[in-house]
Amino acid sequence: MKKAYLFLVFIISFAAFSQEDAWVYFTDKPNAQAYIDNPLTMLSQRALDRRAAHGVAITAQDAPIHQLYIDQITTASGITVKAKSKWMNALHIRGTQANIENLESLPFVDHIVFANPALNPAGRVSKSQKAAYTNKFQDVQENFNYGGSSNQIQMLNAHFLHQQNHTGSGKIVAIMDAGFPGVDTQAPFQHLRDNNLILGGYDFVNKTNNPYVGYQHGTQVLSNMGGFADNQLVGTAPDAQYYLFITEDISSENPVEESNWVEALEMADSLGVDVVNTSLGYFTYDNPNYSYEYADLNGQVAFSSRAADIAFSKGMILVISAGNSGASSDPYVSVPADAATALTIGAVSSSEVKAGFSSIGPTADNRIKPDLMAMGVGATVATQTGAISTNSGTSFSSPILAGAVTSFWSAFPDKTNAEIVQMVKASADKYSNPDNNYGYGIPDFQLAYTNALLANAEFGKTTFSVYPNPASNQIAVNFPENISNAQITIYNNLGQSVLAKNVENNAVITLDNLNAGLYIYKITSGSTFKTGKLIKR
Structure with missing residues (x-):
């Protein structure tokens, strides 16, 4: 009876591990530009504001995975989709090794990475059980009120x-x-x-x-x-x-x-x-x-x-x-x-x-x-x-x-x-x-x-300034004495760059192509930079 029980445990364990985990990576995002042109369809206004303040461009990385790709993987034989990542343009999937490898024939699949490295090209040799688990939560709780x-x-x-x-x-x-x-x-x-x-x-x-x-x-x-x-x-x-x-x-x-x-x-x-x-x-x-x-x-x-x-x-x-x-x-x-x-x-x-x-x-x-x-x-x-x-x-x-x-x-x-x-x-x-x-x-x-x-106090002595602000059709950038040139980038309220120029001290920048409204600017020279708000009338 004991041998039968151990055999049953072995069968269950083998069945569990016959299901492999892997990530399937896609070649592209066919509709990425539509999302980039309309970023509020994928990012909140606050996320766009944070990007603008950091001078971070909106790219295809921010766009969601193409839904048709997700649908085809989801309906593939023996495949379960467990999670997705737009940044990686990948799905976490589970299935047998054979069923997962079959996905490589799909034209939009770039490559597949198995969680078991031994199943990947040039993967390392499979190992026996590693060291015993450590308690990731490390709970050593004391059951009394403590105002410490x-x-x-x-x-x-x-x-x-x-x-x-x-x-x-x-x-x-x-x-x-x-x-x-x-x-x-x-x-x-x-x-x-x-x-x-x-x-x-x-x-x-x-x-x-x-x-x-x-x-x-x-x-x-x-x-x-x-x-x-x-x-x-x-x-x-x-x-x-x-x-x-x-x-x-x-x-x-x-x-x-x-x-x-x-x-x-x-x-x-x-x-x-x-x-x-x-x-x-x-x-x-x-x-x-x-x-x-x-x-x-x-x-x-x-x-x-x-x-x-x-x-x-x-x-x-x-x-x-x-x-x-x-x-x-x-x-x-x-x-x-x-x-x-x-x-x-x-x-x-x-x-x-x-x-x-x-x-x-x-x-x-x-x-x-x-x-x-x-x-x-x-x-x-x-x-x-x-x-x-x-x-x-x-x-x-x-x-x-x-x-x-x-x-x-x-x-x-x-x-x-x-x-x-x-x-x-x-x-x-x-x-x-x-x-x-x-x-x-x-x-x-x-x-x-x-x-x-x-x-902040030291930077205030040598900071950039943009004037006039609010502005009509032109602005100029005033530099600290120790800086001769810089780059100014202006972002709209969707976090998109709408103007980027290399400028010299007190150079005049034309705003004719910008609509009236609130913008974010970032002036950069080496490791020195300043961000702020610009209002165009």
Whole structure:
């Protein structure tokens, strides 16, 4: 009987793994130009405004996947479509190896990448089961009320931002996680509900509009940023607005969760989100053939890591937990925390000592990781029942710091994402001597705030100016004394470039081809630039 049972388990396991996961990439987007010409059909006005402020062009990458391609893959024999990515122009699919390979005959299929590298051309040799799982959520909860959130905020000097009335107002955050039960009912989230700060959400696992289900990990993560319980818990960005996205299926570990994450990231971009927090990471999957090796952790292999860099190029800041495998045989940061542009966050104790579980660097291409550290041992959280408790993991150091970044950005909303990230890093205590345990260290947001004010004052002495403004048919650009030429780009309210010229000091620019209305300009000379609003009468 025991042998029969073991045989049955083997058959079930074999059947499960005979279904392969893969990404099918398409050759083109036939209708892309129509979307580029009418960007509000694919992006919100806020997303267009963010692109204009960052000087980011709208391209075919922003257009959706051609629907006829999706339809033909969906109806192909033995194929199930699990997720999609417009940025990658790809679908995450599942089926037998033979059925997936049959798709290569379709004229619009560019190539197929199997989640199992051994099935790809020049793929690596399939491996046996990797090291045992580490707990990605690192739950070490204490079941009692604890009003200790002051330490996790003051460690970063984020309370200084709050004292200056910079609490995230005007900024939008997306949280990608495993579920948000209790957020719609419990007291620590009443401040968010009463002030309409939760803008919506989506469950990418079950394909529903209800984010208030699933595992409460997301609930606790949100509480570090937006929670409020007087004298018990205050989040680091209590007045930011939030989207709640479920991308994690806790019942299994499969690459489709990365694809869910990318799809959610693209939705966040289209909604105009500024900051994304991800307290998730991937390294080992149920099917060992899908698992990553250390050599893969270069920011260019994982589907999610490549998407993270695209998101940054659109003007967002991605804050990602480093992972909780620091004490394992694979102690390195997971994906997408290996992405070059991600702010990867490790965990320290209340005494600012690195937690043993906090994952380390370097990445496979020898980059410093993590980037920064925040409190992740005994962090104060709110649970799905409304109880105030503590929890440990980089899952919590990440949102604590993400909220502080959001509040800091709300103090300097005209700064780009790259400028904000650099100022935060430069404020950290190990900035001049980073390592692969602490990265650049623990940031000091009071120092970052002071430095930003000084930089603004210095820039004000040598800034560009556009005049007259409002203008009729002409404008001129006045340069600082140490600059002889620059480029000016003018964007319409859809984020499209409508004029771009190289100009010299006080050169006259004709606006005859522009309709009356509000425009955004960006003047660039080397690393110096200025953005602003231009009104044409």
